[in-house]
Amino acid sequence: MTNWTRRQICSMAGGVLAAAAAPHVARSQNKPRVVVIGGGIGGATVARYLGDLKTMDVTLIEPKRRYVTCFFSNLYLAGLRSLPSLTFDFEALTERHDVKVIHQAATVIDAGTKTVTLRDSVMLAYDRLVVAPGIAFKSGEIRNYDASAAEIMPHAWNAGPQSELLRRQLESMEDGGVFVIVAPPNPFRCPPAPYERASLVAYYFKQFKPRSKILILDAKDRFSGQELFQEAWGRHYPGMIEWLPRQFTGAVKIVDVAARSVVTEGETFKAAVANIIPAQKAGAIAEKTGLTDTSGWCPVDPVTFESTLQRGIHVVGDSIIGGDMPKSAFSTNSQAKACAFAIAASLTGSPQFPSHLFNSCYTFLAPDDAFTNAITFAPEGGKIKMVETFISKVGESAEVRRRTAHQAVGWYSAFTADVFGEGS
Template identity: 45%
Template structure:
């Protein structure tokens, strides 16, 4: 079944329950105040649903430093030549003009949980009754020997979409004939489990068309990865001899890089490369750590409402959350945001809250019209978000089915970005 925009928008939990109790007064004896930090798939969705469904009874502020949001999902298709950069960019204008959300383009640099106050880099302070954190990812210091954030222009990560994505594409275009592209893949858990391998597919597609004698090396600390059999089948069918995946059995977990010399050393063997995409180990975005709601890397949450286990007035969504079985994906963040928005609205206005249900699908493109997917449904348990059953594409599927899967992903992208930004 093709997942079009209308069907996607109907996959969230029911959030339109009528309000059945008086409004909880905010700290300043006005409307209850919700501050959302992070304007991606989790934060933008939560802000929009709270504002839309509370019908003006909750004051919603969205804090996001960038004025235009570029989705990490579908950014690989830009690298592969299937999308233009502007195709993955989105404005916050409708959230302000149509939903009355106070969109503040600034960095959140402090959270005082005793006074329920957010401090911004510009000096402003925002009081809140409920705070939603959806800051995405940051990187673990020292995760890849020889690399830190100061080297990201020489060896880009491109795992926060925007200028890094453009940089990686420019480096690909500038590769010499017959050159070498290297990826240092991340350890678990990380944002978008199929993402690095879809990226390899898209880069192989680009190079096959523009630099067909080029080679790709993948140094991977993991013995297996999401949709591994499907990707390896696709690489064999479409990019035979171009991709060398090196797992831990052959030194993929023993890697260092030298950005100045443009070398990647794998299990003691130095390789001169022309482009190197370093994707380090990840952790929750910095503001979650500043808020004191992480376990050192990720932010543990209660599955029923995505509230922090450290503070019931703070909710954490998407990649930053340690929630159980869901992958760290844009679809997952959007699904969690709808559950969170309903719970926050219920707590602040007395509206009905339904049992939490979640869903996720991760699509990947291997080559033109060759789409694959994996997904599952989930429910909240006292311990975690737990899978209730899943599905995955099969090797050997027909070209017609693979094309339909890709077209389904296009419908989902249209749907989720509309769900995020209006």
Template identity: 45%
Template sequence: MKLSRRKFLATTGAVSLAAPHVRAAGMGRPRVVVVGGGAGGATVARYLAKDSKGEIDVTLVEPSRQYYTCFFSNLYIGGFRTIESIGHSYGTLAAQYGINVVHDWAVGIDRDAKTVSLASGHALPYDRLVLSPGIDFIDGAVPGWDQTTQNAMPHAYKAGSQTELLKAQLEAMPEGGVFAMIAPPNPYRCPPGPYERVSMVAHMLKQTNPTAKILVVDPKPKFSKQGLFEEGWNTHYAGMVERIGPDFGGDKVSVNADDMTVDIDGDVQKVDVCNVIPAMKAGRICEMAGVTDGNWAPVTGHTMQSKIDENIHVLGDACSQGDMPKSGFSANSQAKVAAMAIRGALTDSRVFPAKFSNTCWSLISTDNGVKVGATYEATDEKIAKVDGFISATGEDAALRQTTYEESIGWYEGITTDMFG
């Protein structure tokens, strides 16, 4: 059954049909500052403002005025979406929900004073702080690449201008040229999944540059939905995609952006476009706050509170929580648990046991969608998987089309859940 926008919102309890009542700002209200306006941050800010009905002062700090979703950004590369269709503003959060949206960079956190410092020089006090900054890259993860070379070899793992750049480079590839992807090690943000990206690049090149080749250099011995992707590549893009795993040097790779070369365990290959996706860590503000274990921010699944500071909650890609993948769906699910826990702590409202869900859809070719997902519950140790599902190889075209249509309904639903 197609997951419509209405069904998604109903099943997630996402939107009240009545406009939320927002009281005028007053003295003495508890203050929540949210850093990061993606699937986790925008959702937790909206739910706190909506459900507290003005009892909590909510500030959302996000430098970008227009947010481009990582989910469906691969479909832009493949020609199935426009860049405008994955862009969203924060206007409704401010105008309808009374959230103080601050377009600035958070550059420091004083956990003793409970303040967030902004690049503008201002400081925001908080009673509870939510960090949902997404990912940054680990320095030196791919020798020869750093963020000074990202225009020559884009990562396109923060959607927007990098995604547009990668697509433009693909469109300019010479006939019969080579596109190389340096895939990330686990754990990594998904979407934009690297293997869906391979599929979308192949779909684009099959139409515009059918003799082009795709080289995937991968440090992992296996990856999520591998059988489904390899079935799709063999069916739709036969002979176009070659994957080199760790058995053949995929874990021993370096790049040279000046020469546009990729060195795979001593075998140097000239390429025309190179998408480097390095190893990842929590967004830098988590490190600055001192709530990481080195790369990720450990949290308790019951409330998404930091295990280092109980006044800080960490959501989405940045946190280390157990079995959930680093996806937009996961971040949105975690945001609702955090919002309920924060509202309970600050206003004595009822808090229910934490439950979570996730589905990750991927498009392989026209109307050929696949998915994997699970439900989860919080234990004292972690967020633990309860049960799961995955598309099967050999499914008929009608089912794959239904799966793709379901993902479209989900996209409409989750972006409404985030931005109102």
């Protein structure tokens, strides 16, 4: 399963799922209207595949003009990718896939009148709404960590300016300093990513700051891919990375921004650079609209991804309660396609295809060393259940790991082209 080509990935992820809606309440006389809020992986995918059907008016609401992928952003921190190589615009969705893109924020969703109000007070009417709000951070979980603290102790969990800030800090850090990563409790976006970050920053340190150390203060006692990571750390970066689970520390309670220190139940850790990744929940507009339950995440129908709390509104991506599906980019893309098929069937009478839910992920341990997983899922008993899984094994040869790292580059290119409509 690790020998996928770009064509195979696009084919597996693909579908055959339509034109721009006017930015006022004026209603189309001919086509159903679908409004999509959020231009990340989930929102862009839904809009692209519905737009391709050409049987619906599709409008994508996204305030940013460019999207920077969180996946592969750890390579940027290590100096192995440029930020422009991870940045995408929405022009192909407009020019090739009949999607109208409005670069504004949605401020109010009225499920009763089926309207979305934008920041400039313009209202959009919809027949179906898709919300792809991504994540927000829980406040108060770590005392003193807020938006201003994040400008000194960056999270870099939304790629872009935060990534640039963290990279500048790592570059200016003196050799021999300690880089502290605070890893969040489950569930959170991209479970292997904090540990991939530690691996790739260790690679950077090994080249340029070989006396430096990395300390991971974890809110968990286990983490995704743990055996693979720890085996690789011993092989590539002996003595450089230390992982402290919750059972040893009691998890991080307080940060002292001025002192650049992190305080657990029993100890204070001084950092040259601190990367604080907070506990997470669904994006703000989901909570504001009543799409979240007491967990802070959005319950959905596992076949259609329609909210179980607000009918007529679909939710995809990191914000949902996804059962066995991890919060990852490829999971989001897969959910978005299933959602698009379900909306098309509901509004236009097109065939209702069974859900085919997948996750595919590549994780770097070093520039020429990566592992992968490929997992299939299916709706079962109102939840999403894992059906079949493949994951790289500890002890694979250097050639296998090198080949996997090479495949990851092709996977990224094919996947992002599919999402943002740049592929065929």
